[in-house]
Amino acid sequence: MNYLYILILSLWVFQAKAEIEYRDFKQPDQEQTYQTLISELRCLVCQNQTIADSNADLAKDLRRQVYEMLQQGKSRQDIVDFMTERYGDFVMYKPALKLKTYLLWLGPVVFLLIGLATVWVLRSKTSAGEQQLTKEQQAKLNRILDKGDDA
Amino acid sequence: MKYLLPLLLFIALSVFLAIGLKLNPRDIPSPLLDKPAPAFNLPILATPSQSLSQADLKGKVWLLNVWASWCVSCREEHPLLIELAKQNRVMLVGLNYKDELQAANLWLSKQGNPYNVSVMDSDGRTGIDYGVYGVPETFVIDKRGVIRYKHTGPVQAGDLEKIFLPMIEQLQAESA
Numbered sequence: 001m002n003y004l005y006i007l008i009l010s011l012w013v014f015q016a017k018a019e020i021e022y023r024d025f026k027q028p029d030q031e032q033t034y035q036t037l038i039s040e041l042r043c044l045v046c047q048n049q050t051i052a053d054s055n056a057d058l059a060k061d062l063r064r065q066v067y068e069m070l071q072q073g074k075s076r077q078d079i080v081d082f083m084t085e086r087y088g089d090f091v092m093y094k095p096a097l098k099l100k101t102y103l104l105w106l107g108p109v110v111f112l113l114i115g116l117a118t119v120w121v122l123r124s125k126t127s128a129g130e131q132q133l134t135k136e137q138q139a140k141l142n143r144i145l146d147k148g149d150d151a
Numbered sequence: 152m153k154y155l156l157p158l159l160l161f162i163a164l165s166v167f168l169a170i171g172l173k174l175n176p177r178d179i180p181s182p183l184l185d186k187p188a189p190a191f192n193l194p195i196l197a198t199p200s201q202s203l204s205q206a207d208l209k210g211k212v213w214l215l216n217v218w219a220s221w222c223v224s225c226r227e228e229h230p231l232l233i234e235l236a237k238q239n240r241v242m243l244v245g246l247n248y249k250d251e252l253q254a255a256n257l258w259l260s261k262q263g264n265p266y267n268v269s270v271m272d273s274d275g276r277t278g279i280d281y282g283v284y285g286v287p288e289t290f291v292i293d294k295r296g297v298i299r300y301k302h303t304g305p306v307q308a309g310d311l312e313k314i315f316l317p318m319i320e321q322l323q324a325e326s327a
Contacts, residue, residue, distance in 0.1 A: 044284035047176060057249065058284055061275045086282040088182040 021060075023067055030070050037066050037079060040093050050093060181282055181301045188215070188292050189280035193270035196247055196255055203244075203270050205296060212322045213242040214315075215290040216266070217278065219250040220258035222286045228305035229262050235311060236265035241319045245269030248278050248286055291318055294327040 025031040035052070041062060043054035051059040051066075062083075069079050080092065089095045097105055133141065183189070192204040216232065218225045236243055245266035247255045252271065259269070272278055281290065284303075291300040300318055302310070 044179065061279060065279060085182060086279060087284065088179055090179050
Protein backbone atom coordinates (compact mmCIF):
# COMPACT_ATOMS: atom_id res chain seq x y z
CA MET A 1 0.00 0.00 0.00
CA ASN A 2 2.83 2.41 0.92
CA TYR A 3 4.45 1.77 -2.44
CA LEU A 4 1.28 2.91 -4.14
CA TYR A 5 1.40 6.23 -2.27
CA ILE A 6 5.03 6.75 -3.20
CA LEU A 7 4.24 6.00 -6.81
CA ILE A 8 1.35 8.47 -6.85
CA LEU A 9 3.39 11.19 -5.10
CA SER A 10 6.31 10.74 -7.49
CA LEU A 11 4.04 11.71 -10.37
CA TRP A 12 4.14 15.31 -9.08
CA VAL A 13 7.91 15.48 -9.50
CA PHE A 14 7.58 15.93 -13.27
CA GLN A 15 5.41 18.98 -12.80
CA ALA A 16 8.00 20.59 -10.53
CA LYS A 17 10.75 19.93 -13.08
CA ALA A 18 8.79 21.51 -15.91
CA GLU A 19 9.46 24.99 -14.45
CA ILE A 20 13.23 24.89 -14.94
CA GLU A 21 14.45 27.29 -17.62
CA TYR A 22 17.16 26.43 -20.06
CA ARG A 23 19.65 29.16 -20.95
CA ASP A 24 22.43 28.77 -23.45
CA PHE A 25 25.68 30.63 -22.69
CA LYS A 26 28.66 31.02 -24.99
CA GLN A 27 31.16 31.51 -22.17
CA PRO A 28 31.12 29.79 -18.77
CA ASP A 29 31.92 33.04 -16.92
CA GLN A 30 28.77 34.61 -18.41
CA GLU A 31 26.73 31.86 -16.87
CA GLN A 32 28.46 32.49 -13.54
CA THR A 33 27.60 36.21 -13.76
CA TYR A 34 24.01 35.33 -14.69
CA GLN A 35 23.60 33.04 -11.69
CA THR A 36 25.12 35.58 -9.26
CA LEU A 37 23.03 38.43 -10.63
CA ILE A 38 19.68 36.66 -10.50
CA SER A 39 20.36 35.61 -6.92
CA GLU A 40 21.13 39.23 -5.97
CA LEU A 41 18.09 40.86 -7.56
CA ARG A 42 14.87 41.09 -5.61
CA CYS A 43 11.56 40.03 -7.08
CA LEU A 44 9.38 43.06 -6.34
CA VAL A 45 6.11 41.17 -6.51
CA CYS A 46 7.12 38.63 -3.86
CA GLN A 47 9.45 40.87 -1.92
CA ASN A 48 11.34 38.29 0.10
CA GLN A 49 12.52 36.21 -2.83
CA THR A 50 15.25 36.73 -5.38
CA ILE A 51 14.33 36.58 -9.05
CA ALA A 52 16.22 33.29 -9.17
CA ASP A 53 13.87 31.76 -6.59
CA SER A 54 10.61 33.25 -7.77
CA ASN A 55 8.20 31.92 -10.34
CA ALA A 56 6.30 35.20 -10.60
CA ASP A 57 5.82 36.55 -14.11
CA LEU A 58 7.88 39.64 -13.36
CA ALA A 59 10.78 37.50 -12.09
CA LYS A 60 10.71 35.52 -15.35
CA ASP A 61 10.78 38.74 -17.36
CA LEU A 62 13.65 40.13 -15.31
CA ARG A 63 15.64 36.89 -15.74
CA ARG A 64 15.08 37.15 -19.48
CA GLN A 65 16.24 40.78 -19.34
CA VAL A 66 19.44 39.85 -17.45
CA TYR A 67 20.14 37.01 -19.91
CA GLU A 68 19.61 39.20 -22.97
CA MET A 69 21.81 41.98 -21.64
CA LEU A 70 24.62 39.48 -20.96
CA GLN A 71 24.24 38.14 -24.51
CA GLN A 72 24.60 41.71 -25.77
CA GLY A 73 27.95 41.86 -23.95
CA LYS A 74 26.76 44.16 -21.16
CA SER A 75 28.76 44.08 -17.94
CA ARG A 76 27.51 43.21 -14.46
CA GLN A 77 27.56 46.90 -13.49
CA ASP A 78 25.54 47.83 -16.62
CA ILE A 79 22.80 45.42 -15.56
CA VAL A 80 22.80 46.57 -11.94
CA ASP A 81 22.50 50.19 -13.16
CA PHE A 82 19.68 49.23 -15.54
CA MET A 83 17.71 47.63 -12.72
CA THR A 84 18.26 50.35 -10.10
CA GLU A 85 17.36 53.09 -12.61
CA ARG A 86 13.95 51.46 -12.96
CA TYR A 87 13.20 49.81 -9.64
CA GLY A 88 15.41 51.76 -7.20
CA ASP A 89 17.98 50.48 -4.70
CA PHE A 90 15.36 48.15 -3.25
CA VAL A 91 15.79 45.80 -6.21
CA MET A 92 19.27 44.87 -4.96
CA TYR A 93 19.37 42.48 -2.03
CA LYS A 94 22.72 44.01 -1.13
CA PRO A 95 22.24 47.78 -1.48
CA ALA A 96 25.14 49.93 -2.69
CA LEU A 97 27.12 51.81 -0.05
CA LYS A 98 26.19 55.46 -0.54
CA LEU A 99 25.03 58.45 1.47
CA LYS A 100 21.41 57.23 1.63
CA THR A 101 22.37 53.77 2.85
CA TYR A 102 25.13 54.66 5.36
CA LEU A 103 22.78 54.21 8.31
CA LEU A 104 21.76 50.80 6.98
CA TRP A 105 25.35 49.59 6.66
CA LEU A 106 26.87 51.33 9.69
CA GLY A 107 23.86 50.99 12.04
CA PRO A 108 24.88 47.59 13.45
CA VAL A 109 28.43 48.84 14.16
CA VAL A 110 27.02 51.94 15.89
CA PHE A 111 24.76 49.79 18.07
CA LEU A 112 27.69 47.50 18.95
CA LEU A 113 29.75 50.55 20.01
CA ILE A 114 26.85 51.90 22.11
CA GLY A 115 26.54 48.49 23.79
CA LEU A 116 30.29 48.26 24.51
CA ALA A 117 30.31 51.83 25.87
CA THR A 118 27.36 51.03 28.17
CA VAL A 119 29.08 47.91 29.53
CA TRP A 120 32.30 49.85 30.06
CA VAL A 121 30.55 52.72 31.91
CA LEU A 122 28.54 50.34 34.12
CA ARG A 123 31.61 48.28 34.99
CA SER A 124 33.80 51.21 35.90
CA LYS A 125 30.95 52.60 38.08
CA THR A 126 30.48 49.42 40.13
CA SER A 127 34.18 48.75 40.63
CA ALA A 128 34.67 52.39 41.70
CA GLY A 129 31.88 51.95 44.25
CA GLU A 130 33.42 48.81 45.73
CA GLN A 131 36.79 50.44 46.27
CA GLN A 132 35.43 53.18 48.52
CA LEU A 133 36.04 52.29 52.19
CA THR A 134 35.05 54.44 55.14
CA LYS A 135 37.73 55.68 57.55
CA GLU A 136 36.80 53.08 60.17
CA GLN A 137 36.87 50.24 57.62
CA GLN A 138 40.28 51.35 56.39
CA ALA A 139 41.60 51.51 59.94
CA LYS A 140 40.22 48.03 60.65
CA LEU A 141 41.75 46.69 57.45
CA ASN A 142 45.14 48.13 58.40
CA ARG A 143 44.92 46.52 61.87
CA ILE A 144 44.08 43.15 60.33
CA LEU A 145 46.93 43.40 57.92
CA ASP A 146 49.33 44.31 60.70
CA LYS A 147 48.30 41.78 63.36
CA GLY A 148 46.15 39.09 61.79
CA ASP A 149 42.48 38.12 62.27
CA ASP A 150 42.29 38.42 66.08
CA ALA A 151 42.52 42.23 66.10
CA MET B 152 14.92 58.39 38.36
CA LYS B 153 16.72 55.09 37.92
CA TYR B 154 13.94 53.86 35.62
CA LEU B 155 13.61 57.04 33.58
CA LEU B 156 16.25 56.20 30.97
CA PRO B 157 14.95 52.67 30.22
CA LEU B 158 11.41 54.06 30.08
CA LEU B 159 12.42 56.74 27.58
CA LEU B 160 14.28 54.17 25.49
CA PHE B 161 11.23 51.92 25.55
CA ILE B 162 8.94 54.77 24.43
CA ALA B 163 11.32 55.72 21.63
CA LEU B 164 11.49 52.10 20.43
CA SER B 165 7.69 51.77 20.55
CA VAL B 166 7.26 54.91 18.46
CA PHE B 167 9.65 53.61 15.79
CA LEU B 168 7.97 50.21 15.72
CA ALA B 169 4.51 51.81 15.50
CA ILE B 170 5.66 53.91 12.52
CA GLY B 171 7.12 50.75 10.96
CA LEU B 172 3.80 48.96 11.29
CA LYS B 173 2.00 51.71 9.43
CA LEU B 174 4.41 51.80 6.48
CA ASN B 175 3.30 49.99 3.37
CA PRO B 176 6.12 47.68 2.21
CA ARG B 177 4.66 47.75 -1.32
CA ASP B 178 5.16 51.50 -1.49
CA ILE B 179 8.62 51.57 -3.00
CA PRO B 180 9.77 55.07 -3.98
CA SER B 181 10.16 55.16 -7.75
CA PRO B 182 13.54 56.37 -9.00
CA LEU B 183 11.69 57.57 -12.13
CA LEU B 184 10.08 60.57 -10.42
CA ASP B 185 11.09 63.85 -12.05
CA LYS B 186 12.78 61.90 -14.86
CA PRO B 187 11.63 61.87 -18.49
CA ALA B 188 9.03 59.18 -19.17
CA PRO B 189 10.84 56.15 -20.70
CA ALA B 190 10.45 55.86 -24.46
CA PHE B 191 8.02 53.44 -26.03
CA ASN B 192 6.52 52.88 -29.43
CA LEU B 193 3.73 50.34 -29.12
CA PRO B 194 0.76 49.15 -31.19
CA ILE B 195 -2.59 50.71 -30.33
CA LEU B 196 -5.08 48.24 -28.89
CA ALA B 197 -8.04 49.41 -30.96
CA THR B 198 -6.06 49.63 -34.21
CA PRO B 199 -2.96 47.40 -33.88
CA SER B 200 -1.57 48.43 -37.26
CA GLN B 201 -0.97 51.92 -35.86
CA SER B 202 1.39 52.75 -33.02
CA LEU B 203 1.77 55.41 -30.38
CA SER B 204 4.96 56.74 -28.84
CA GLN B 205 5.45 58.82 -25.69
CA ALA B 206 6.85 61.59 -27.95
CA ASP B 207 3.40 61.97 -29.60
CA LEU B 208 2.07 63.18 -26.25
CA LYS B 209 4.51 66.06 -25.74
CA GLY B 210 2.72 69.26 -24.76
CA LYS B 211 -0.09 67.41 -23.01
CA VAL B 212 -0.62 66.41 -19.41
CA TRP B 213 -1.40 62.69 -19.45
CA LEU B 214 -1.93 59.75 -17.15
CA LEU B 215 -0.42 56.38 -17.94
CA ASN B 216 -2.51 53.67 -16.31
CA VAL B 217 -1.06 50.16 -16.39
CA TRP B 218 -3.86 47.57 -16.66
CA ALA B 219 -4.62 44.06 -17.81
CA SER B 220 -7.71 41.93 -18.26
CA TRP B 221 -6.19 39.32 -15.89
CA CYS B 222 -5.62 41.89 -13.15
CA VAL B 223 -8.18 41.59 -10.37
CA SER B 224 -7.53 44.87 -8.56
CA CYS B 225 -7.87 46.73 -11.89
CA ARG B 226 -11.61 46.07 -11.59
CA GLU B 227 -11.55 47.83 -8.24
CA GLU B 228 -10.26 51.12 -9.64
CA HIS B 229 -12.09 50.90 -12.96
CA PRO B 230 -15.23 52.85 -11.93
CA LEU B 231 -12.99 55.68 -10.69
CA LEU B 232 -11.17 55.83 -14.02
CA ILE B 233 -14.51 55.97 -15.84
CA GLU B 234 -15.53 58.83 -13.57
CA LEU B 235 -12.25 60.61 -14.32
CA ALA B 236 -12.75 60.10 -18.08
CA LYS B 237 -16.22 61.68 -17.87
CA GLN B 238 -14.75 64.86 -16.44
CA ASN B 239 -12.58 65.09 -19.54
CA ARG B 240 -9.81 67.02 -17.83
CA VAL B 241 -6.80 64.94 -18.75
CA MET B 242 -5.63 62.52 -21.40
CA LEU B 243 -5.82 58.96 -20.07
CA VAL B 244 -3.47 56.50 -21.76
CA GLY B 245 -3.73 52.79 -20.93
CA LEU B 246 -0.72 50.51 -20.95
CA ASN B 247 -2.21 47.09 -21.54
CA TYR B 248 0.42 45.01 -19.75
CA LYS B 249 1.18 41.40 -20.74
CA ASP B 250 -2.28 40.79 -22.06
CA GLU B 251 -3.89 39.31 -25.14
CA LEU B 252 -5.56 41.43 -27.80
CA GLN B 253 -8.94 39.66 -27.67
CA ALA B 254 -9.10 39.37 -23.88
CA ALA B 255 -8.20 43.04 -23.49
CA ASN B 256 -10.80 44.25 -26.00
CA LEU B 257 -13.47 42.04 -24.45
CA TRP B 258 -12.66 43.41 -21.01
CA LEU B 259 -13.01 47.01 -22.23
CA SER B 260 -16.30 46.32 -23.97
CA LYS B 261 -17.69 44.73 -20.80
CA GLN B 262 -16.35 47.13 -18.17
CA GLY B 263 -16.40 50.30 -20.25
CA ASN B 264 -13.42 52.06 -21.80
CA PRO B 265 -12.14 55.11 -19.91
CA TYR B 266 -8.96 55.41 -22.00
CA ASN B 267 -8.41 57.91 -24.77
CA VAL B 268 -6.06 55.30 -26.15
CA SER B 269 -4.52 52.03 -24.94
CA VAL B 270 -1.24 50.59 -26.17
CA MET B 271 -0.18 46.94 -26.00
CA ASP B 272 2.89 45.90 -24.06
CA SER B 273 2.51 42.19 -24.76
CA ASP B 274 5.94 41.04 -23.56
CA GLY B 275 6.19 43.45 -20.63
CA ARG B 276 9.34 45.27 -21.80
CA THR B 277 7.85 48.75 -21.53
CA GLY B 278 6.59 47.68 -18.11
CA ILE B 279 10.18 46.96 -17.06
CA ASP B 280 11.28 50.38 -18.37
CA TYR B 281 8.61 52.00 -16.19
CA GLY B 282 9.58 49.87 -13.17
CA VAL B 283 6.14 48.26 -13.08
CA TYR B 284 5.87 45.54 -10.43
CA GLY B 285 2.27 45.64 -9.26
CA VAL B 286 -0.54 46.17 -11.74
CA PRO B 287 -2.42 48.52 -11.65
CA GLU B 288 -0.04 51.46 -11.52
CA THR B 289 -0.71 55.04 -12.55
CA PHE B 290 1.85 57.64 -13.65
CA VAL B 291 1.18 61.37 -14.01
CA ILE B 292 3.27 62.90 -16.80
CA ASP B 293 3.58 66.63 -17.46
CA LYS B 294 3.68 68.67 -20.68
CA ARG B 295 7.46 68.30 -20.98
CA GLY B 296 7.14 64.51 -20.79
CA VAL B 297 8.46 64.25 -17.21
CA ILE B 298 7.00 61.77 -14.69
CA ARG B 299 5.68 63.81 -11.76
CA TYR B 300 3.86 61.20 -9.71
CA LYS B 301 3.48 57.46 -9.45
CA HIS B 302 0.66 55.59 -7.75
CA THR B 303 1.15 51.86 -7.11
CA GLY B 304 -1.90 49.65 -6.72
CA PRO B 305 -5.53 50.52 -7.40
CA VAL B 306 -6.64 54.16 -7.22
CA GLN B 307 -8.85 54.34 -4.13
CA ALA B 308 -12.01 56.35 -3.56
CA GLY B 309 -10.91 59.83 -2.55
CA ASP B 310 -7.52 59.62 -4.31
CA LEU B 311 -8.93 61.43 -7.35
CA GLU B 312 -10.05 64.46 -5.33
CA LYS B 313 -7.10 64.43 -2.94
CA ILE B 314 -4.19 63.64 -5.23
CA PHE B 315 -4.89 63.36 -8.93
CA LEU B 316 -7.25 66.24 -9.72
CA PRO B 317 -5.26 68.94 -7.84
CA MET B 318 -2.06 67.67 -9.43
CA ILE B 319 -3.58 67.63 -12.94
CA GLU B 320 -4.85 71.18 -12.44
CA GLN B 321 -1.41 72.34 -11.32
CA LEU B 322 0.33 70.65 -14.25
CA GLN B 323 -2.19 71.98 -16.79
CA ALA B 324 -1.31 75.51 -15.60
CA GLU B 325 2.41 74.95 -16.22
CA SER B 326 3.83 76.03 -19.55
CA ALA B 327 5.04 73.37 -21.94
